[in-house]
Amino acid sequence: MSISLSNVDESPVTFVEEVVLPVDRLDPEQVSGPFTVRLEGRVLPMDGGYLVDGSMEAEGQLTCVRCLVPVPWKGKDRFSVELRHPLDGAHEEIELGAGDLDVVFITDDQLDVERLAAEQVMLNLPMRILCQPECAGLCPRCGANKNQEGSCQCEPEVDPRWESLRGLEGRPS
């Protein structure tokens, strides 16, 4: 899905779009289900390209970093993105201004809505998501989810610090 930018030079274009992003448009390591993303914003002409600003609201499923179960997640944020035409043949360094402005290079006069949505979701994902603050994680021996009572019968791991103390016992002093 994309928005044509060729009319933007005459007047700003406003848009409201809702897209569904599959896991592979995001990060399969962090995301366990499709995301619904609503984008609302406007496109303004600027020197060498366009400025897109607006807000996004996203809803989807992340993966608990300890036990790997899906965890529902919602987020919203404002964004401001510069769309620029690449300079012909030149690999000039673009100096980024202060603030949250991102620069995206475009090769045609189209705004790729799904790409914009995916970038905004990735920027807003938490560093670490847990299904619950005290998530017990997976058993290192059998892989069972230890949050579920009776999910595994493994002996508890012996703390290596106790193990080394035990080795000291019975040694002649």
Ligand SMILES: [Zn+2]
């Ligand atoms: Zn968990």
Ligand SMILES: [Zn+2]
């Ligand atoms: Zn186990």
